[in-house]
Amino acid sequence: MSRPEDTLPPDLFYNDTESRKYTTSSRIQKIQSDMTHRALALLQLRSPSLILDVGCGSGLSGEILSNDAEEGTPGGPHVWIGFDISASMLGVALEKEVEGDLFLADAGQGVPFRPGTFDAAISISAVQWLCNAETSEESPAGRLSRFFNGLYASLRRGGRAVCQFYPKNDLQKKMVSSAAVKAGFGAGLLEDDMGTKNAKTYLVLTVGGGEMDGDITGVVRGMDGVDVHDDRRRIKNRKGEDKKGSKAWIMRKKEQMESKGKVVKTNSKYTGRKRRIAF
Amino acid sequence: MKLLTLNFLTCARKTCKSAPSSFPLHPREAELEVVQADVNLAFLKNILPRLMWGELRTITGELGLPTLPDTAPERSALFTAAAAVSETTTPGVDPEAIDAPEHPAPVEEPEETPTQTAIDLHRILLETCIKEGKLVCGNCGHEYAVKEGVANFLLPGHLV
Incomplete structure (x- = not known):
């Protein structure tokens, strides 16, 4: 061309x-x-x-x-x-x-x-x-x-x-x-x-x-021979996402830090465990 | 350049965008001509609410055309049902005053016929053209030359 x-x-x-x-x-x-x-x-x-x-x-x-x-x-x-x-x-x-x-x-x-x-x-x-x-x-x-x-x-x-x-x-x-x-x-x-x-x-x-x-x-709805490719990113439903400080959130953050090459403590059964009320 | 276009054109400079006086552009030393065109009633009905009537009156005044009525015609004043073709004329608009041959024959539509008001509006907006002259911005005073009905809106680099 x-x-x-x-x-x-x-x-x-x-x-x-x-x-x-x-x-x-x-x-x-x-x-x-x-x-x-x-x-x-x-x-x-x-x-x-x-x-x-x-x-x-x-x-x-x-x-x-x-x-x-x-x-x-x-x-x-x-x-x-x-x-x-x-x-x-x-x-x-x-x-x-x-x-x-x-x-x-x-x-x-x-x-x-x-x-x-x-x-x-x-x-x-x-x-x-x-x-x-x-x-x-x-x-x-x-x-x-x-x-x-x-x-x-x-x-x-x-x-x-x-x-x-x-x-x-x-x-x-x-x-x-x-x-x-x-x-x-x-x-x-x-x-x-x-x-x-x-x-x-x-x-x-x-x-x-x-x-x-x-x-x-x-x-294009109703037009013949048109394929729709929707590449728009869907906004994720943020409601169900991890709450800050929760176990899932801590795990995700640890993973993130690890992938950045930072030194991260290994996970144990105590990681992110909820502290019970003492009294 | 039709008067219809002139009713929508503003100054092309970025600094004039926010200034209300950049619209309308004022025609100077304008040479007019009339180009015959078919009356398009559906288009007139569509465009009527978007016209700035006050500015249109200013422009026709500056061009030395007969003065338009104070307010824009109603949408319903543009057509009559084909059965009763009435001779409604707008007071004030005298189309014969424009140096031109007689009106184009009204288009015969099955259901609606344009009234004299519509034909006059059509004459002003779509048949009256600026052939030569210049358009001046009311804000910055920049002059856009019109030659053979084509306006030059190219801005030199320092004005963009």
Whole structure:
């Protein structure tokens, strides 16, 4: 897989020729449209909504958002606002006369909308660009956290966001999803064609409140062919745990100390034995 | 840039986040244009409670558009049942004052028809666009240029 984000920053990489190539390639069009439909299915919108398109580029995904319900967009036609860092890409979008509103902005600098603006947000093949920092003043983690914090604030309660991205490795996957969780989202990853070269990763984000199911497990409930791997650590039921000073507690502490290499007295029948009241 | 977007955009600077005057951005030297679009009644009903009507009035005032009524229209004022299409007009909003051709034909829906109020709201929010000009933050005074309807919200490194 080619990794354009390793070669140049996005505003320089997507120059006029590269933007045109990207937009006119029927292969890319097909992939982008498939992914947008998948993202829309995950958003489960029922009525015309206000949607934010992060990294809208030339509006390949936006065109689908403005389609009617009859043309395959659930709940459509939606009104969308898109931003992208590449002026050339936006130029192509202007030529195509897309219906959404466009503006030039860097997602790593935040999302400049007032709280509770959007019903949903969508981002197709953009978030991996945030994992690179071009100057020494900024860091990938900082850019990601600025983006997700801004996105979290700009979505209304009960809103959802779906970000499809191409993570380079598991580390990057983890970095992106943990940044989203830190911002307050309920986050989960959905992977299509797992383990193949065509693997597609969708980060499904939910904002608390509202009538919808809490997190990604609620989103994918009822979908065909989805396996759920819940890696969240269950919080142990602390009630039944050893009371401080009890025999079990002393034994556990002795074991802990022993494993640290400290000198620990051997256990005997007196270890942790309860002292009876003398009188 | 539609006025709908302008009703949600704030200054992109981090220091302006907490300042109430960073919203709305004030249009300066704006050149307007009207882009025809279909009336989307369900969307208008959805977006109405989220609009900041006072700020919308400020912006239309600054742009020299006709003044809007003092309060936002009620949700029920946006549509009528198809059986009784009444000629309700909002006092104060004169859509002809915007330099543009006639209204788009109201969409004929089986059960609900948009009223004049809805059509006027649609015209203001979704058809009136800022083509050229700049947006100025009320707090820091930073100017965001708008060219060909696309605003530039990229911040230089020292302002991020």
